Amino acid sequence: MHRFANPSQFMRVAEAMLPWMxxxxxxxxxxxxxxxxxxxxxxxxxSETVRIMYIHVPSAFLxxxxxxxxxxxxxSFLIWKHPLGDLIARAAAPIGCIFALICLVxxxxxxxxxxxxxxxWDARLTSMLILFFLFLGYLALANAFDDPAxxxxxxxxxxxxxxxxxxxxxxxxxFFNTLHQKSTLFGDLFSSGEEAGASGLQQPDIxxxxxxxxxxxxxxxxxxxxxxxxxxxxxxxxxxxxxLRGELxxxxxxALRAGLRAG
Amino acid sequence: xxxxxxxxxxxxxRDLRLALRQSADLALVLGFFTIAASLFPFGVGPAPETLARxxxxxxxxLALLSVMLSLDRLFxxxxxxxxLEQMVLTPRPLVLTVLAKALAHWLTTGLPLIAITPVIxxxxxxxxxxxxxxxxxxxxxxxxxxxxxxxxxxxTLGARRAGLLIALLVLxxxxxxxxxxxxxxxxxxxxxxARAHFLYLAAILxxxxxxxxxxxxxxxxxxxxx
Numbered sequence: 455m456h457r458f459a460n461p462s463q464f465m466r467v468a469e470a471m472l473p474w475m476x477x478x479x480x481x482x483x484x485x486x487x488x489x490x491x492x493x494x495x496x497x498x499x500x501s502e503t504v505r506i507m508y509i510h511v512p513s514a515f516l517x518x519x520x521x522x523x524x525x526x527x528x529x530s531f532l533i534w535k536h537p538l539g540d541l542i543a544r545a546a547a548p549i550g551c552i553f554a555l556i557c558l559v560x561x562x563x564x565x566x567x568x569x570x571x572x573x574x575w576d577a578r579l580t581s582m583l584i585l586f587f588l589f590l591g592y593l594a595l596a597n598a599f600d601d602p603a604x605x606x607x608x609x610x611x612x613x614x615x616x617x618x619x620x621x622x623x624x625x626x627x628x629f630f631n632t633l634h635q636k637s638t639l640f641g642d643l644f645s646s647g648e649e650a651g652a653s654g655l656q657q658p659d660i661x662x663x664x665x666x667x668x669x670x671x672x673x674x675x676x677x678x679x680x681x682x683x684x685x686x687x688x689x690x691x692x693x694x695x696x697x698l699r700g701e702l703x704x705x706x707x708x709a710l711r712a713g714l715r716a717g
Numbered sequence: 718x719x720x721x722x723x724x725x726x727x728x729x730x731r732d733l734r735l736a737l738r739q740s741a742d743l744a745l746v747l748g749f750f751t752i753a754a755s756l757f758p759f760g761v762g763p764a765p766e767t768l769a770r771x772x773x774x775x776x777x778x779l780a781l782l783s784v785m786l787s788l789d790r791l792f793x794x795x796x797x798x799x800x801l802e803q804m805v806l807t808p809r810p811l812v813l814t815v816l817a818k819a820l821a822h823w824l825t826t827g828l829p830l831i832a833i834t835p836v837i838x839x840x841x842x843x844x845x846x847x848x849x850x851x852x853x854x855x856x857x858x859x860x861x862x863x864x865x866x867x868x869x870x871x872x873t874l875g876a877r878r879a880g881l882l883i884a885l886l887v888l889x890x891x892x893x894x895x896x897x898x899x900x901x902x903x904x905x906x907x908x909x910x911a912r913a914h915f916l917y918l919a920a921i922l923x924x925x926x927x928x929x930x931x932x933x934x935x936x937x938x939x940x941x942x943x
Contacts, residue, residue, distance in 0.1 A: 532935070580892070587889040594885050598876035607939040608872040611932050612886060615868060622893075 459536040461702055468695045475695075479688040486681030494674045506564040508678050512686035514557040517585060518620055520550025520690065524592070525617040528610035540606045541705070543613055544596060545697035549690060551589035558582060578634040581623040588616040602708065724809035725817045732821030742790060743825055747833055750783045754837045765842045772841040773851060773902035779837075780830050780855060781891050784862040787826045788870040788883055791818055792937060796874055805941045811934040819867045819930065820860075827859030850905040854898040857918040864922075864929035865890050871933040874940030894921060 490508035497504035524543045531539030561579065562572040573579065596609035671679065736743060757775050761767055795801035804814050831852060838848065869887035873879040901914035 584889045584892055587885070591886045591889065594882055595872060595876070598873070598878070598882050600877065604875070608876075608936055611868075611936050612872055615890070615932050619889075 459530075459534070459538050461538045461541060464538055465698065465702060468698065472692065472695050475688050475692050479685055479692060482681055482685035482688060486678050486685045489678035490682060494678050495672075500568050503564060503567045504675070506560050507675075508682045510557060510560040510564060511679060512682045513553045513560065514582065515683060516686050516690050517550050517554035517557050517582070518623060519687070520546045520553060521585060521588070521613075521617070521620060523694075524550060525613045525620075528613035531606070531610050532614065537705075540610060541698055541701045542694070543592075543610060544606075545694055545701050547589055547592050547596070547613075549693050549697065551586065551593065553690075554582065554586040554589055558586060576634050578623065581619060584619055585623060588612075588619060592616070721809065721813055724807070725813045728804070728814050728817035729821050732818055733824060736790070736821065736825040742787070743829060746783050746787045746826055747829055749786060750779055750830060750833060751837065751840075753779050753782070754840055757841065768842040769844050772838065772843040773847065773906075774899050775841060776834060776837055776843070776851065777855075777858075777895050777898045780834075780859065781862065781888070781895060783830055784826055784859065784866055785884060785887055785891075787822070788866040788887070789880060791822055791867055791870040792874055792940070793870070793879070796940065801937065802941050805938055811938060812930045815867060815871070815930040815933045815937060816926070819863045819933075822867070823860050823863040827855075827863055830859065831855045844906055847902045847906050850902050850911045853915060854901045854911075854918060857915060857922055858894045858898045861894055861918070861922045861925045862891060864925040864933075867933040868929050868936065871936035871940060874937065894918065897921075 486508065490505055494505075496502050524546045527539040527542035527546065529539070530536050531543065558579075561582075565574070566572050592609055592612055595612055596605045599605040754775060757771065758768060761771065792801055795804070805811060807814075834852065834855060835848065837843075838851070843851070866883075866887055869883045869890075872886060873882045876882050897914045897917045901911040901918070904914065905911045
């Protein structure tokens, strides 16, 4: 495991996997968009706006995923002093930040026709906004020092401290009585069946019946959602490798410049 | 054990003494709290019922901002005159030193803020029935503000525009305390019990006492070396 903590070793594997990931991402994304935009039914209550879900849910998932990647990278950088951990965290932060923004924007566009408002101060929305702020704080702190390498440890500590927000986002719709609907994808995981769909967006009895069988989504909607989740995840990995390449080049450039100045 | 306590109280007494000798800083924080609160009647109009409705939120937000504005006192001066480096070099655990500094910060910021809150409450026509809830909430919440703030202050040591950066780092982490503090007052005013909100505030504090100094100490050590 620690063998891959060497950045150039890691990059060799990552670069070899990159074309395969691109080859996987394009058909997944295309199929997900096809099933999401054309081949799936419109919701009987929300009509066509339900298609926002195929962007909104994957970006929310990946914003949190990127934060977890960032926090794990930072933690391994703090514990084992692996430079790779810091590089991964720095590479993941802007991607997660943009995914969080996409999630907030699509969510508010979806909220207008279904809830009648662009924004409510509901627990899930607020904690997603806090996640966005944490990404901004991390980026600001990592770049706040005259010596760029000086920001690595403070930013890593901040990333680890901020991880408390992730479970709050995850469970906010169960802890607090909110407008945001509960998870329909894994309906029976944390709540009893009748609670899962009772937030008003689906017809409660149908959703509850479906939730007892696992997922409250019909297969025609579950398929594009799953495809988009997979496509977004691979897309995230591609972006991560590309950004890692850039971060690594920056570090090497900095070392070269320092060497030139010294020599 | 006793020598740990001796180190803890030495730092505590030193910081308290420094804060009291520079009491103008303390007055500045309280002045900010009062002046900012007196802006709201101009902003939203002096109608007593409007003020009464927003008073709990205004007081809590201003308490948050006042604590945040005084965070630079925690480490900045000690880093500038070199005493922070000496504290890092002592064999005493840095975590205890940071905890003592956070406690001193709360005693010289949070406590005076709580003491002056009833006066602000009168200015904003705060409903009398909510006073005890507001004060208990502040007493449970402001120590967490100082502890979490210590992490932010330690992280930004030596950064450019540290004052603005601290706001970006610390305010998102303050939001849960704000939420529970304000909803405690609101629930009492609408006839419910505040106990659950107090328990949440206490839980945050109990988690922050061991964890925040740990993170802050790691950041201080890095800040001194860098």
